[in-house]
Amino acid sequence: MKSMTGYGSAEVMTEQFQLSVEVKSYNNRYLDINHNIPFFLAPFEMEIDKAISQVASRGHVEVNVRVKSLVSDIEIAIDPLAVKRYTDAFAQIANLSGKALKPQLSDYLTSEGVLTSIRQSDSEMYREPLFSTLQKALDQFAQSKLREGASTNVDLKHMGEIVETGLSVIQANAQALDDLVKTNLRNRFEEMLGDQNYDENRILQEVAVMLVKYSVNEEIKRLGTHLKEYFKLLAKDEPVGKRLDFLCQEMNREINTIGSKSQMVEMNLQVVLMKDGLENIREQIRNIE
Numbered sequence: 001m002k003s004m005t006g007y008g009s010a011e012v013m014t015e016q017f018q019l020s021v022e023v024k025s026y027n028n029r030y031l032d033i034n035h036n037i038p039f040f041l042a043p044f045e046m047e048i049d050k051a052i053s054q055v056a057s058r059g060h061v062e063v064n065v066r067v068k069s070l071v072s073d074i075e076i077a078i079d080p081l082a083v084k085r086y087t088d089a090f091a092q093i094a095n096l097s098g099k100a101l102k103p104q105l106s107d108y109l110t111s112e113g114v115l116t117s118i119r120q121s122d123s124e125m126y127r128e129p130l131f132s133t134l135q136k137a138l139d140q141f142a143q144s145k146l147r148e149g150a151s152t153n154v155d156l157k158h159m160g161e162i163v164e165t166g167l168s169v170i171q172a173n174a175q176a177l178d179d180l181v182k183t184n185l186r187n188r189f190e191e192m193l194g195d196q197n198y199d200e201n202r203i204l205q206e207v208a209v210m211l212v213k214y215s216v217n218e219e220i221k222r223l224g225t226h227l228k229e230y231f232k233l234l235a236k237d238e239p240v241g242k243r244l245d246f247l248c249q250e251m252n253r254e255i256n257t258i259g260s261k262s263q264m265v266e267m268n269l270q271v272v273l274m275k276d277g278l279e280n281i282r283e284q285i286r287n288i289e
Contacts, residue, residue: 159284
């Protein structure tokens with residue numbers, strides 16, 4: 001079992017640059033990857049996503065890549081045509097003003113278009129350092145997800161056992177509930193009819209109808225089946241978050257039905273405990289893949 005929350009980072013230093021990668025993730029219904037990388041690494045985005053998808057199937061993943069140059073990769077280009085045009089412009093200003101004008105070097109250096117800085121960025125030179133560092137960060141990221149997932153798995157098993165214990169108590173009282181329904185119905189007949197003769201078969205028919213309405217045996221069976229599947233899913237190494245979420249909905253339906261049918265304090269107490277345990281389960285499975 002993997003958590004959707006994880007963190008990993010790694011760094012490499014070459015003679016030309018220092019490159020660091022940070023990967024962190026949060027809960028999300030689907031896999032959503034957000035990049036924060038230098039523009040010259042943009043061609044690698046799809047490959048980065050593919051590598052991330054190998055270790056994460058759900059969650060909001062943030063990838064931060066930083067590159068610090070250790071040697072200058074900037075070239076300065078001079079535009080001869082711009083210099084000539086500025087020279088001509090200065091000469092025209094001198095003729096129009098009737099004043100001698102001798103442009104200084106600083107006049108050219110501060111003029112737009114004369115000097116242009118060009119950053120030489122060959123994306124391929126970063127490929128091997130980028131992906132080897134990314135893999136180290138992802139290994140750390142994956143391990144943190146597994147650690148968190150293992151801890152969550154223990155909690156989910158414990159909370160599943162709470163629901164299982166509640167089901168055992170309800171199952172032990174199921175026959176008592178049936179007997180209570182029979183007794184209550186017979187008492188009502190006796191209260192209404194007193195010493196008058198009444199049709200025993202009619203009572204039995206009414207008892208049968210009421211048992212269908214108030215018996216929790218079917219809900220017990222279905223909830224038991226869901227719990228078996230629940231513990232099976234917890235033992236799997238594959239992503240099970242979505243299936244557990246669906247299973248919790250089904251278990252919640254059965255517990256609610258038992259609660260609506262129950263006329264016994266013992267059962268009602270267990271329903272409350274089971275619903276609390278199930279709510280904790282649903283909260284926890286929001287954190288796993």
